Amino acid sequence: MPRPSLVPLLATALAGICLSPTLRAAETAAPSQASPASVPRPTTVVAQEFPAAQVDAGRVLFGAQCGFCHGRDAFGGETGPDLTRSTLVASDVRGDKLAPHLRAGRIEKGMPAFTLPDDDIAALVAYIHEQKKRADSAVGGRRAVDPSDLQTGNAAAGQRYFANACARCHSPTGDLAGVATRHVGLPLLRRMLYPTPGGRDDPSRVPQTVRVTLGNGQVVTGKLAHRDEFTIALLDERGWTRSWSTDRVKFTVDDPLEAHVEQLAKYTDSDMHDVLAYLQTLR
Amino acid sequence: MSSPTFKPCAETRRHRFAAACRPGAWAATAFVSLFATFASAQEVDPRFLLQPTTDSWPTYHGDYTGRRHSPLKQITPDNVRQMTLAWAFNTGQSQPIKGTPIVVNGTLYLTAPDKIWAIDARTGRQLWQHTHPTNTAFHIGHRGAAVRGDLVYLTTPDCQLVALDARTGKPRWTVEIADAKRGYWCTNAPLIVRNHLLVGVSGDFDNLPGILRAFDPETGKPQWTFYSTPPAGTANSISGGATGGQMWMTGTYDPELNLVYVGTGNPTPVLNGPVRPGDNKWTNSILAINPDNGELRWGFQNTPHDTHDWDAAEVPVLVDAPFAGKPRKLLLQAARNGYYFVLDRVTGKSLLTTPFARANWAKGVDDEGRPIPIVDKEPARDGRLVSPDESGGTNYRSPSFDPATGTLIVSAHDAYGIYFFKPEHGDTGWAGADYGIHGKGILRALDYQTGAVRWSHDLHGGVGAAGVLTTASGVIFTGDSTGNAMALRTTDGKTLWHSGIGRVGNSPMTYELDGRQFVLFGGGSVLYAFGLLPAEGKN
Numbered sequence: 001m002p003r004p005s006l007v008p009l010l011a012t013a014l015a016g017i018c019l020s021p022t023l024r025a026a027e028t029a030a031p032s033q034a035s036p037a038s039v040p041r042p043t044t045v046v047a048q049e050f051p052a053a054q055v056d057a058g059r060v061l062f063g064a065q066c067g068f069c070h071g072r073d074a075f076g077g078e079t080g081p082d083l084t085r086s087t088l089v090a091s092d093v094r095g096d097k098l099a100p101h102l103r104a105g106r107i108e109k110g111m112p113a114f115t116l117p118d119d120d121i122a123a124l125v126a127y128i129h130e131q132k133k134r135a136d137s138a139v140g141g142r143r144a145v146d147p148s149d150l151q152t153g154n155a156a157a158g159q160r161y162f163a164n165a166c167a168r169c170h171s172p173t174g175d176l177a178g179v180a181t182r183h184v185g186l187p188l189l190r191r192m193l194y195p196t197p198g199g200r201d202d203p204s205r206v207p208q209t210v211r212v213t214l215g216n217g218q219v220v221t222g223k224l225a226h227r228d229e230f231t232i233a234l235l236d237e238r239g240w241t242r243s244w245s246t247d248r249v250k251f252t253v254d255d256p257l258e259a260h261v262e263q264l265a266k267y268t269d270s271d272m273h274d275v276l277a278y279l280q281t282l283r
Numbered sequence: 284m285s286s287p288t289f290k291p292c293a294e295t296r297r298h299r300f301a302a303a304c305r306p307g308a309w310a311a312t313a314f315v316s317l318f319a320t321f322a323s324a325q326e327v328d329p330r331f332l333l334q335p336t337t338d339s340w341p342t343y344h345g346d347y348t349g350r351r352h353s354p355l356k357q358i359t360p361d362n363v364r365q366m367t368l369a370w371a372f373n374t375g376q377s378q379p380i381k382g383t384p385i386v387v388n389g390t391l392y393l394t395a396p397d398k399i400w401a402i403d404a405r406t407g408r409q410l411w412q413h414t415h416p417t418n419t420a421f422h423i424g425h426r427g428a429a430v431r432g433d434l435v436y437l438t439t440p441d442c443q444l445v446a447l448d449a450r451t452g453k454p455r456w457t458v459e460i461a462d463a464k465r466g467y468w469c470t471n472a473p474l475i476v477r478n479h480l481l482v483g484v485s486g487d488f489d490n491l492p493g494i495l496r497a498f499d500p501e502t503g504k505p506q507w508t509f510y511s512t513p514p515a516g517t518a519n520s521i522s523g524g525a526t527g528g529q530m531w532m533t534g535t536y537d538p539e540l541n542l543v544y545v546g547t548g549n550p551t552p553v554l555n556g557p558v559r560p561g562d563n564k565w566t567n568s569i570l571a572i573n574p575d576n577g578e579l580r581w582g583f584q585n586t587p588h589d590t591h592d593w594d595a596a597e598v599p600v601l602v603d604a605p606f607a608g609k610p611r612k613l614l615l616q617a618a619r620n621g622y623y624f625v626l627d628r629v630t631g632k633s634l635l636t637t638p639f640a641r642a643n644w645a646k647g648v649d650d651e652g653r654p655i656p657i658v659d660k661e662p663a664r665d666g667r668l669v670s671p672d673e674s675g676g677t678n679y680r681s682p683s684f685d686p687a688t689g690t691l692i693v694s695a696h697d698a699y700g701i702y703f704f705k706p707e708h709g710d711t712g713w714a715g716a717d718y719g720i721h722g723k724g725i726l727r728a729l730d731y732q733t734g735a736v737r738w739s740h741d742l743h744g745g746v747g748a749a750g751v752l753t754t755a756s757g758v759i760f761t762g763d764s765t766g767n768a769m770a771l772r773t774t775d776g777k778t779l780w781h782s783g784i785g786r787v788g789n790s791p792m793t794y795e796l797d798g799r800q801f802v803l804f805g806g807g808s809v810l811y812a813f814g815l816l817p818a819e820g821k822n
Contacts, residue, residue, distance in 0.1 A: 060419045063419045063420070064418065064419050064422050064440065065422060067421055068421045068422075068423040071488070071713070072488060112377055113377065114377055115377060144716070145666070145703050149664045149665055150666065151665075152664075152665040190701070190718060190720070193720045194720045194721045227743065228744070228763060228767060229743055229763065229767070229769075229781070230767065260721075261721055264721060265641070267668055269668055272666075273666075
């Protein structure tokens with residue numbers, strides 16, 4: 001899906017960085033956001049049956065290793081998404097996608113890597129598919145937030161709020177045209193609050209740009225790759241990672257999402273619902 | 284065994300506030316006699332826990348006060364830059380180390396879910412390990428072991444209490460703490476008080492009463508069970524239908540008052556408030572309990588009617604210090620709900636309640652010192668933007684009290700989350716949905732009397748996972764949010780040293796052996812011991 005560009009002000013701010021075509025492709029190919037609890041569950045691509053004993057073994061393992069994050073029933077827990085709503089699970093055939101995912105994890109997003117014997121992985125896969133079947137046949141979602149739950153705002157008030165607080169970066173006919181078609185219900189609300197559900201280090205987020213001035217006066221700019229108290233790292237325009245000790249260079253970082261962080265302290269709940277109601281008109 | 288005379292005192296380590304605690308005296312006399320006693324006998328007399336020596340870290344918090352302040356001074360602000368790796372121990376687990384190891388008799392005991400290792404504290408060499416049989420309970424993490432006599436104690440995810448021979452790791456006996464099949468699990472580092480071993484459990488995916496149990500440390504025989512949310516129909520059932528209030532963190536202890544202080548967890552169902560009207564005592568509370576019989580002396584609830592998973596399980600730190608000009612026995616807690624609390628720990632009366640992290644859920648503080656929740660910030664069908672988020676203004680990572688500066692140093696988290704509840708979410712376990720939106724980790728030094736922030740140190744990322752250790756030389760040991768262990772200057776939070784060992788996921792600790800001070804951090808699943816290089820000619 002092509003990413004509509006932001007209004008000129010922001011576009012200029014971002015113009016300094018040139019994203020390579022490969023990076024763009026990787027971003028757009030990123031898997032869907034965690035726990036889109038308000039959209040219908042993705043349909044399982046290939047129906048699969050598993051022996052009851054294997055499912056039982058998987059239930060035990062899942063409870064011990066995964067339940068704390070994903071809920072013991074895999075329907076979503078404290079930090080892990082509802083796996084019965086995962087497109088990865090829906091497209092998996094007997095572990096072809098799940099097994100590599102479990103072994104690799106997605107550590108930067110809080111999903112650990114697991115070193116488990118093949119039998120255990122197979123049992124986990126069986127259990128997850130079984131739970132997906134159960135969820136698909138159940139009536140009334142648990143822990144789900146439906147788009148109809150989110151219709152309490154006043155769109156006219158939201159439009160006024162938007163004109164004051166958002167229009168300097170966004171335009172209803174530019175970058176946000178059709179935003180309510182691209183994201184529905186809870187995912188739209190979450191993107192409106194902070195546009196990276198994977199958190200601040202989500203690689204699919206709009207990049208932060210960094211401008212580093214070296215000791216010899218040379219300036220290097222690029223996409224921020226890492227920042228802590230001791231190290232600043234960027235991806236330069238050719239895709240190479242370059243890093244420096246923070247005490248040896250001068251640098252400035254521009255985070256286009258800083259305004260979204262500041263906005264969190266300003267919203268009342270009714271402002272938030274009003275703005276959502278307004279965004280929902282942008283189809 | 285000749286035992287030195289002890290004056291019970293909660294301030295087990297000397298500092299300038301501890302006038303009532305014979306400052307300095309133990310270092311000269313008790314230290315020598317204790318050392319002699321334990322060097323010969325090896326067995327850990329529970330009285331040792333009253334005044335631990337600097338060659339040990341014999342309990343989860345290091346001592347009974349929970350201050351995580353060590354009198355060690357070898358590593359100083361001036362020389363910490365030279366601190367270097369002494370040894371590393373790889374647990375080989377997929378989970379990061381979340382617990383604090385304990386050290387007695389030169390042996391270090393480290394735990395993980397279903398696992399305990401005994402390690403030579405000088406070298407990192409494994410002496411033995413024990414693996415508990417595979418089980419189905421939650422394997423979320425583990426806080427640590429406890430030791431008494433010749434036994435070392437491990438709690439397991441399936442809520443068994445295993446007593447092992449501290450020399451060999453051979454299991455001596457096992458007793459059940461709670462029924463894991465009902466949904467309890469256990470991560471707790473037990474608290475030894477004389478002839479009682481206190482252990483709490485976890486479990487908020489099912490509606491289960493909160494329990495704290497005491498066992499005979501020698502035989503494993505159950506002594507008492509305390510319910511924070513007594514089941515409906517029983518005499519003390521005041522929770523308004525709420526279950527939960529699990530006491531999953533290790534408490535602290537004042538031997539003079541003979542009171543154990545423990546924080547209780549959130550009520551269940553977690554996000555569904557309407558089904559459990561009222562304050563839901565004693566969930567999200569600090570409780571003072573008599574360790575001899577499990578009786579409640581007093582309780583202070585720091586979040587009445589919680590609907591955001593903000594347990595009060597964070598460490599209740601015990602400090603004897605002036606408050607408003609009067610010497611007091613204080614209890615300090617930086618709580619998950621974003622507020623800092625100071626209580627008189629004799630009476631449980633509030634002295635101060637003030638936010639230390641971003642919090643938008645309360646409209647003020649009531650006469651008893653409790654924040655007053657804003658009803659409209661309870662989870663709702665259309666979502667409520669709430670600060671802090673579910674992981675809280677802080678969490679189980681330990682703070683540290685530094686007596687020289689009079690500051691409580693806390694790993695804080697300024698965060699927003701969005702909370703949903705509708706009746707269709709039911710009334711079991713989580714019963715709702717919530718999502719973290721954004722958070723920022725910051726280390727804050729709070730003036731213990733006012734809660735004012737003396738300095739802050741950006742942790743450069745989201746929520747931090749590292750606890751805090753302070754030492755009498757004026758150094759803080761902790762970790763940032765990205766992957767560095769750090770040493771900071773206590774007076775102003777300035778960075779003095781760092782090492783990119785990976786994200787520190789536990790609360791650091793320290794001890795001194797053969798004249799060398801070691802500082803330990805968990806970095807990922809590896810335990811790292813740092814120290815200054817030994818003087819020439821040694822090793």
